[in-house]
Amino acid sequence: MRENPTRERAAASTDNGGGGAVPTTSSTATLELLECAPRQRPLLDEVLDGLRGTQKSLPAKLHYDQRGSMLFEQICSLDEYYITRTELGIMQRTAASVAEALGDGCMLIEPGSGASLKTDLLLEAMATPAAYVPVDISRDFLLEAAAAIAARHEVEVLPVWADFTRRHPLPTPAASINSRAIYFPGSTVGNFSRPEAGRLLELFAELLRESQAEQAGGVPAGSVVVGFDCKKEIPRMEAAYNDAEGVTAEFNYNVLDRLSRELGADLDRDRFEFRADWDEEVGAIVSRLWAKESHAVDIAGSTVQFEAGEPIRMEESHKYTPAEFEQLAGAAGLGLEKFWSDDSRDFAVVQLRPLGC
Numbered sequence: 001m002r003e004n005p006t007r008e009r010a011a012a013s014t015d016n017g018g019g020g021a022v023p024t025t026s027s028t029a030t031l032e033l034l035e036c037a038p039r040q041r042p043l044l045d046e047v048l049d050g051l052r053g054t055q056k057s058l059p060a061k062l063h064y065d066q067r068g069s070m071l072f073e074q075i076c077s078l079d080e081y082y083i084t085r086t087e088l089g090i091m092q093r094t095a096a097s098v099a100e101a102l103g104d105g106c107m108l109i110e111p112g113s114g115a116s117l118k119t120d121l122l123l124e125a126m127a128t129p130a131a132y133v134p135v136d137i138s139r140d141f142l143l144e145a146a147a148a149i150a151a152r153h154e155v156e157v158l159p160v161w162a163d164f165t166r167r168h169p170l171p172t173p174a175a176s177i178n179s180r181a182i183y184f185p186g187s188t189v190g191n192f193s194r195p196e197a198g199r200l201l202e203l204f205a206e207l208l209r210e211s212q213a214e215q216a217g218g219v220p221a222g223s224v225v226v227g228f229d230c231k232k233e234i235p236r237m238e239a240a241y242n243d244a245e246g247v248t249a250e251f252n253y254n255v256l257d258r259l260s261r262e263l264g265a266d267l268d269r270d271r272f273e274f275r276a277d278w279d280e281e282v283g284a285i286v287s288r289l290w291a292k293e294s295h296a297v298d299i300a301g302s303t304v305q306f307e308a309g310e311p312i313r314m315e316e317s318h319k320y321t322p323a324e325f326e327q328l329a330g331a332a333g334l335g336l337e338k339f340w341s342d343d344s345r346d347f348a349v350v351q352l353r354p355l356g357c
């Protein structure tokens, strides 16, 4: 689906205003931002749908406004949050092998690029990347991170503001490309239920097959490199999301503040308590905000009733055994090509290729 994108010459430095005009002159590098209107459904509809269901929930992507993106970066350096440092450790040791597996002249697309930290290591190891395309829903944070990458690497950086769960146009780099690769680190895949993650991998496989078909001369299909968190002892997984400093709790309360601000809702964070628990049945840590007392909330003229002890499901963080992930990918038409991990097998990075290509 093509979504009426606009292309904007953007100075990748400021604008905390959430999508307004961006200055066109700045001392920082200027970048072309491809804007693909990530919010297809009005925010209000999405929120009311989620809060009127029998089990209240909010879409996990709502965590990522500018403040949410900054809080996520703080989470990444928490002691309890082993995920980022383990994946960074893997990339520090194996970036050269990952780069080699991607090949020369590769256009690197990163859905949910955030701060592009691991990409920094990967780009360092890639001899001749054709372009780097970070895609994120958090517009201003995306611009800042893209500018930082452009300043550090000699590669064309083409940021895209889009919802990566939907088809969106991709920019055309100046250099000719040999292949496209999708880099999906950060265990972002874990934030989708198993069926949703399967659909997302199918979307990636489709994109790679299409770009192979577009290229002449039997070029090999590109690949997907995904980082996922492995199943481990429950207390360690739970501690990662119930950190002592309460940063993850704040990351969740921030969604309530955001909705109050953007929708004129009177969601009061003090009336909720945060907790993340392992759910064996779904294979995920589930983050919830629990109503401390019975109360009604006004959201842009609609009333939502909360009972005491009733939860809002905020985010799922799915964990996989390597075999489970290989099965998920296989069902989405992607075969396992390479596997990298840390010594304790806490986290895994895999390269997948469309089957039959």
Ligand SMILES: C[S@@+](CC[C@H](N)C(=O)[O-])C[C@H]1O[C@@H](n2cnc3c(N)ncnc32)[C@H](O)[C@@H]1O
Pocket: 060, 061, 064, 069, 072, 111, 112, 113, 114, 115, 116, 117, 118, 135, 136, 137, 138, 162, 163, 164, 165, 184, 185, 186, 187, 188
């Ligand atoms: C778990 S963070 C990972 C960030 C980074 N890739 C890393 O490895 O640290 C998820 C990122 O995906 C972005 N994101 C979440 N849902 C999205 C969506 N539906 N479309 C685009 N970006 C999304 C968030 O803004 C955030 O930057």
